[in-house]
Amino acid sequence: SIARDLSAYSAPPDRNIEAIVLEDLISSYQFRDDIEWLYVLPCIDPSGRPVPDLLRSRFPRARSFIPFEVQDLCWDKTATQKRLLDRGVPTPETLLTHDPEDVEHFVKRHTYAILKEPRGCAGTGHWVLWFEDSTLMADNGWAAHPLRFVGDGPSRIVGDELYYAPPYYVQRLVGTFRRTGFEIGQVLRAYVVESEVPFWGERYREHYRRPGDWILNVARGARYRFALSVSEETKNTALRAARAVGARVAAVDLVRTSASGPLVLEVNVDSYHMCIDRSFKDLPEFRDYYDFDRHVAHALLRTEETTGVRTLRPARPRQRQRRRRHP
Secondary structure: OHHHHHHOOOEOOOEOOOOOOHHHHHHHOOOOOOOOEEOOOOOOOOOOOOHHHHHHHHOOOOEEOOOHHHHHHHHEHHHHHHHHHHOOOOOOOEEEEOOHHHHHHHHHHHOOEEEEOOEOOOOOOOEEEEEEOOEEEEEOOOOEEEEEEOOOOOOEEEOOEEEEOOOEEEEEOOEEEEOOEEEEOEEEEEEEEOOEEEEEEEEEOOOOOOHHHHOOOHHHOOEEEEEOOOOHHHHHHHHHHHHHHOOOEEEEEEEEOOOOOOEEEEEEOOOOOOOOOOHHHHOOOOOHHHOHHHHHHHHHHHHHHHHOOOOOOOOOOOOOOOOOOOO
């Protein structure tokens, strides 16, 4: 697990990373005032209480390495998009609307677009949109459906049709139109740790058989490989995106073509909502250099050094210095 991999990089005796199961604290009514920093991974409170409130109550002295407001911001894709635009970070042309006609005009203008759920991860709720004759179609990689706009309710399949209610979050599908058809842009992921990008990943497919295959996510069948050469412009764009949302640790997804980009698709962080995918650890070419958890753990331990904090140890009472009396 991620927690186990992080804790493996502890530096005993005085700098430890401890994997704590939240359910154990809840069931035993424990409070941990010996912990100064938290690195939060997906968890829930069975009682329905907001997780940040629960963690603040159980760890009264602890600060979250990735602040809770940053975790919430990156979980909300539309809020992230607005933040990136406000900070001047380049992104694909994006539409946020409640009007179905706006969506139709957007797709006609760009030929292909991606309809995204406002919240989610791993490509969940992503649909590639295009017009087939006069019918607006949606494909998620498994099936294609005529898209029907409805007033409310969750997105759902009714018969052969996809029913979809507002709000509508749509982005231009970035790629190149060639004689042989549409070619998706290169999708890169920057693994950002403390204003550095120790390594890059690329998502791709060997074959593209349908529009939904342009959703390049490992959970949807795409593959990983490490990208060894990335331009300085791409690196700077990824770092700007991480700074824009306030993330010290992040996975920034970007897309580029020979004619445009790099453009930021989204910024992901480890949080109580979700976690950054680590399945690249299964690649044959995986080495310690590509161990994201090693880089994160070292950042956590460096934070202790620079702030004078020693996590997972009781705080020592401060001793008052006696003033010397001069004769």
